[in-house]
Amino acid sequence: xxxxxxxxxxxxxxxxxxxxxxxxxxxxxxxxxxxxxxxxxxxxxxxxxxxxxxxxxxxxxxxxxxxxxxxxxxxxxxxxxxxxxxxxxxxxxxxxxxxxxxxxxxxxxxxxxxxxxxxxxxxxxxxxxxxxxxxxxxxxxxxxxxxxxxxxxxxxxxxxxxxxxxxxxxxxxxxxxxxxxxxxxxxxxxxxxxxxxxxxxxxxxxxxxxxxxxxxxxxxxxxxxxxxxxxxxxxxxxxxxxxxxxxxxxxxxxxxxxxxxxxxxxxxxxxxxxxxxxxxxxxxxxxxxxxxxxxxxxxxxxxxxxxxxxxxxxxxxxxxxxxxxxxxxxxxxxxxxxxxxxxxxxxxxxxxxxxxxxxxxxxxxxxxxxxxxxxxxxxx
Numbered sequence: 001x002x003x004x005x006x007x008x009x010x011x012x013x014x015x016x017x018x019x020x021x022x023x024x025x026x027x028x029x030x031x032x033x034x035x036x037x038x039x040x041x042x043x044x045x046x047x048x049x050x051x052x053x054x055x056x057x058x059x060x061x062x063x064x065x066x067x068x069x070x071x072x073x074x075x076x077x078x079x080x081x082x083x084x085x086x087x088x089x090x091x092x093x094x095x096x097x098x099x100x101x102x103x104x105x106x107x108x109x110x111x112x113x114x115x116x117x118x119x120x121x122x123x124x125x126x127x128x129x130x131x132x133x134x135x136x137x138x139x140x141x142x143x144x145x146x147x148x149x150x151x152x153x154x155x156x157x158x159x160x161x162x163x164x165x166x167x168x169x170x171x172x173x174x175x176x177x178x179x180x181x182x183x184x185x186x187x188x189x190x191x192x193x194x195x196x197x198x199x200x201x202x203x204x205x206x207x208x209x210x211x212x213x214x215x216x217x218x219x220x221x222x223x224x225x226x227x228x229x230x231x232x233x234x235x236x237x238x239x240x241x242x243x244x245x246x247x248x249x250x251x252x253x254x255x256x257x258x259x260x261x262x263x264x265x266x267x268x269x270x271x272x273x274x275x276x277x278x279x280x281x282x283x284x285x286x287x288x289x290x291x292x293x294x295x296x297x298x299x300x301x302x303x304x305x306x307x308x309x310x311x312x313x314x315x316x317x318x319x320x321x322x323x324x325x326x327x328x329x330x331x332x333x334x335x336x337x338x339x340x341x342x343x344x345x346x347x348x349x350x351x352x353x354x355x356x357x358x359x360x361x362x363x364x365x366x367x368x369x370x371x372x373x374x375x376x377x378x379x380x
Contacts (some may be wrong), residue, residue, distance in 0.1 A: 010284050014281065041068075046075035051377075054082040057111045057325040059377050060118075077179055078379040083323055085111035086313055088342020088352070088367055089134060089375040098130030098142055102253055105152050107375065108367055111328065117368050120152045133172045140172040153377055161202055173214055196221060207238045213317060215268060224259050230270070230290070233352035247272075247288050247301040260314055264321035268292065270301055271312060271319060273335065283362060285333055285355055307331045307357055313374050320374075331357045334365065336372075 053076040055061040062081050066073045088108040091099040104119035131139040131150070138149040138158070147170075149158040194214055195204045209231060211223035220241065221233040228246035233239065247270065258273030268290040273281050288301035307330070310321050314335040324330035333355040350372055352365040 042071045044071075046071075049075040051078065053080070056082055057085060057328065058109065059084055059379070060109075060112070063379075081379055083325060084377050085109075085311075085325065085328060086320075086374040086376045087371055088369060088372040089133075090369040091371050091373060098132050099178060101126050101129055101131055101141070103127065108369060108372070110334075110365070111325070115366070122152060123155055126150060126155075132170045134373050134375040135172055136376045140170070144172065151378060153379060156380075160197055161204065163204065171317055173216065188378075194221060194223065196238075205235070205238050207233050209233075213259055213261050213319075215263055215319075217263045217266075222261050224270070227372070230261070242292075242299060243290075244290065244299045244301070247286075247303070249286075258269070260319035260326060262312060262314075262319040262321055264307075264310055269304070269312075269321075271314065271333070273314075283335075283337070283353070283355065284360060285357065287317065287357070305357070315374055318374075320376075322376075329356075330356075333357065 049072055053065055054063055090106040101122050104121055106119045108117045129141050129143045131141045133140050138151050141148055141150045145162050147160050194207045197204055209223050210226045213224045215222040219235050221235050223231050230244040231240055232242040234241055252336055261269040262269040262271055270288040272286040287304040289304050295379050308343050309324050309330045311324050312321055312333040335353055336350045352367045354363045354365050
């Protein structure tokens with residue numbers, strides 16, 4: 001008990017009231033205020049849920065997002081998953097001759113905050129068969145004389161007609177996210193062919209050309225030949241439509257060593273990789289956009305200095321473009337270089353690099369695999 005007396009006691013009591021009264025009133029207010037009801041996260045608008053889901057560039061996060069409740073799952077279908085940064089998929093044998101599917105397919109995800117490495121289980125019915133190359137969500141698998149597309153995430157299988165003759169080396173080039181719209185590069189005894197699969201006719205159409213890289217866009221097949229010229233073929237008839245000369249300042253030796261044709265946002269790009277002082281030197285990329293007049297004028301290549309929000313991904317033969325998601329560096333090129341070559345097994349070991357188009361800076365990107373290829377995951 002505290003007692004106060006005299007003038008000083010009044011001052012002391014006033015000080016104590018100033019200290020304790022606010023605390024007393026705040027307690028009374030909290031006691032009389034009704035508690036706020038908990039928010040039900042299932043009541044979020046479907047439009048907002050969809051916008052949130054499109055920020056999940058890691059496919060694992062997208063799957064967990066849909067697993068929260070039925071409302072979230074119904075608001076975001078599997079087919080509407082956000083654009084994905086491609087995975088690096090490991091292969092253990094010669095990719096050109098095919099590598100066997102095993103119990104698990106290992107992958108490395110660059111979009112994950114921790115650059116995680118995981119694996120996808122493979123059904124027993126597909127094990128032991130050889131996959132020849134990647135596509136947009138599918139692998140091209142060969143089982144004897146049969147060819148089919150296989151999605152390792154969904155186990156979906158799409159069979160394609162057999163080739164009319166045997167080819168030792170097969171390499172698929174998928175033209176877009178539609179697995180039925182793609183073409184296949186074939187090689188035998190130094191003669192290059194391109195087999196274009198036509199799903200409406202369930203047959204192949206072959207184009208013969210001395211090409212080193214290809215690109216498929218808007219019903220046309222573009223090929224870059226050894227001479228440096230770019231040829232455009234009609235995908236239905238196989239007829240050659242146009243021939244475009246190489247860029248004026250392009251080194252002729254580049255065509256064989258590092259030329260890619262890439263479709264990016266409806267544009268055809270010619271991406272040329274040049275090594276200063278030989279293959280051991282610093283790599284430099286030159287990018288050209290095809291000014292394509294469809295016969296109305298003279299088609300030519302125009303140099304491009306900036307790719308905006310796009311990222312280019314290149315492997316040994318293919319290239320494709322992806323819009324950079326939030327938090328991911330744009331205007332750059334991820335490419336693979338050969339660190340070792342085995343001529344007997346027709347195989348190589350890769351290292352991964354990132355090239356900044358604006359500055360020309362090259363950075364090594366760590367990868368846990370010695371041999372790998374690009375693969376764009378697809379859930380349906």
